[in-house]
Amino acid sequence: MDIEQLDPTPEDYAFRDEVRRFYDQNLTDEHRRAALLTTWALAEFEYGRSWQKILYARGWGAPNWPVEYGGAGWSPKQRLIWEMESQRARPPEIMRMGKNLVAPCIMTFGTDEQKAYFLPRIISGEDWWAQGYSEPGAGSDLASLQLQATSDGDDYILNGSKIWTTFAQFANRIFCLVRTAKMQKKQEGITFLLIDMDSPGIELRPIYTIAGEHEFNQVFFTDVRVPKSRRLGEENAGWSVARHLLLYEHSAGLLRMVTELRWRVRWLNELVGLEADGYGGSLRDDPDFSRRLSLLEIAVEAADFAAAQLIADAKPGAPPDATGELLNIRNRETAQALTELGAEAVGYYGAPDQRGARKVVTDVPVVGPPHVLLPMPFYLAQRANTIAGGTPEIHRNNVAKHLLGL
Ligand SMILES: Cc1cc2nc3c(=O)[nH]c(=O)nc-3n(C[C@H](O)[C@H](O)[C@H](O)COP(=O)(O)OP(=O)(O)OC[C@H]3O[C@@H](n4cnc5c(N)ncnc54)[C@H](O)[C@@H]3O)c2cc1C
Numbered sequence: 394m395d396i397e398q399l400d401p402t403p404e405d406y407a408f409r410d411e412v413r414r415f416y417d418q419n420l421t422d423e424h425r426r427a428a429l430l431t432t433w434a435l436a437e438f439e440y441g442r443s444w445q446k447i448l449y450a451r452g453w454g455a456p457n458w459p460v461e462y463g464g465a466g467w468s469p470k471q472r473l474i475w476e477m478e479s480q481r482a483r484p485p486e487i488m489r490m491g492k493n494l495v496a497p498c499i500m501t502f503g504t505d506e507q508k509a510y511f512l513p514r515i516i517s518g519e520d521w522w523a524q525g526y527s528e529p530g531a532g533s534d535l536a537s538l539q540l541q542a543t544s545d546g547d548d549y550i551l552n553g554s555k556i557w558t559t560f561a562q563f564a565n566r567i568f569c570l571v572r573t574a575k576m577q578k579k580q581e582g583i584t585f586l587l588i589d590m591d592s593p594g595i596e597l598r599p600i601y602t603i604a605g606e607h608e609f610n611q612v613f614f615t616d617v618r619v620p621k622s623r624r625l626g627e628e629n630a631g632w633s634v635a636r637h638l639l640l641y642e643h644s645a646g647l648l649r650m651v652t653e654l655r656w657r658v659r660w661l662n663e664l665v666g667l668e669a670d671g672y673g674g675s676l677r678d679d680p681d682f683s684r685r686l687s688l689l690e691i692a693v694e695a696a697d698f699a700a701a702q703l704i705a706d707a708k709p710g711a712p713p714d715a716t717g718e719l720l721n722i723r724n725r726e727t728a729q730a731l732t733e734l735g736a737e738a739v740g741y742y743g744a745p746d747q748r749g750a751r752k753v754v755t756d757v758p759v760v761g762p763p764h765v766l767l768p769m770p771f772y773l774a775q776r777a778n779t780i781a782g783g784t785p786e787i788h789r790n791n792v793a794k795h796l797l798g799l
Pocket residue numbers: 523524525526527528531532533534556557558559560777778780781782783784785786787790
């Protein structure tokens with residue numbers, strides 16, 4: 394998508410130039426490399442953290458939030474221009490569970506004290522949140538969760554565990570769904586809590602991915618005291634907060650995802666243009682490979698237009714509908730297919746473990762030519778893309794129910 398397609402005014406160009414200047418002046422080489430190395434959610438946490446602080450200092454810490462909480466108050470067109478320039482500049486990834494997931498819930502369900510305390514800490518990059526939803530026996534069937542919260546005066550006492558908790562090792566807060574009562578319907582008796590990660594009794598056990606990365610954790614709670622003032626919404630009514638949050642999660646990062654898809658298409662085009670057989674031939678000469686790549690390029694173009702339309706139509710602070718969820722299913726599948734082509738393109742260079750060479754600052758050399766460093770980690774990381782945030786089966790059930798009314 395290009396600014397020319399937005400019927401731009403001189404003010405739009407001026408805004409575009411202002412955003413572009415900001416990126417040019419503030420993105421360091423290390424930020425850029427951190428973005429380049431991101432195969433899943435983050436390359437290295439520190440670069441996302443420092444980037445959030447830079448955004449905040451400029452007043453753009455959370456442009457899409459309502460203005461009263463620090464949003465930029467941009468028009469739909471400006472939001473699109475911002476996203477386009479962000480695609481172009483490619484800043485490092487930021488852990489989004491605070492800014493994009495729990496913050497809108499705090500705005501909707503929080504007390505005045507909770508809003509005044511938590512929102513400034515999220516937008517400034519002081520607080521980083523993890524998401525404590527899934528449990529060993531509760532993933533797709535989230536309402537079966539069992540992390541027990543027993544009432545004790547002004548506190549709850551928590552016992553149990555959460556699993557697949559992304560980057561909990563970097564978070565200083567975690568929002569959790571807990572069981573406060575056993576009622577007839579399992580969706581009842583759930584409460585939403587805002588918890589400090591340094592509370593006594595919380596322990597992390599790392600879980601390593603197929604690519605050897607420490608992205609997930611199991612988080613254990615043993616007699617953890619959480620003040621009742623940290624409850625978001627009413628006791629036993631946490632399911633409505635949970636569902637509100639899922640609306641944001643299921644539609645989150647559409648343009649960011651499209652950006653990623655575009656980068657991968659560009660990168661695959663470079664990759665397939667390289668000599669592959671030692672005799673001057675490249676994968677581009679392979680009609681089957683070229684055909685598969687072209688089909689995916691078309692899918693990315695369509696995804697870009699659809700995401701831009703959705704963003705232009707969105708009202709600041711309003712929850713998204715299931716259209717974003719529908720697009721997300723498609724985009725995740727496209728992302729997987731692109732990384733499959735990438736892994737195919739690098740062949741046996743995908744085999745060595747190159748984690749040392751994939752650091753932002755490193756002197757470990759790449760085994761093979763430079764372009765072979767990322768395709769295999771991308772491929773491995775993307776296996777999780779159609780599970781994280783809900784599986785396609787569950788999303789399709791949601792779309793059928795909420796969008797199609799079936
Ligand atoms: C990369 C990644 C990051 C994650 N980060 C977090 C996090 O930060 N915090 C967090 O709380 N969780 C996180 N998760 C967990 C994620 O939300 C769950 O993995 C997901 O909801 C699926 O649950 P499950 O793994 O228990 O699979 P299950 O629910 O056991 O599903 C197994 C299979 O059964 C199918 N299935 C289940 N129910 C139905 C149904 N009703 N209809 C049709 N098919 C069905 C599923 O589609 C799937 O194929 C993460 C997961 C991944 C992969």
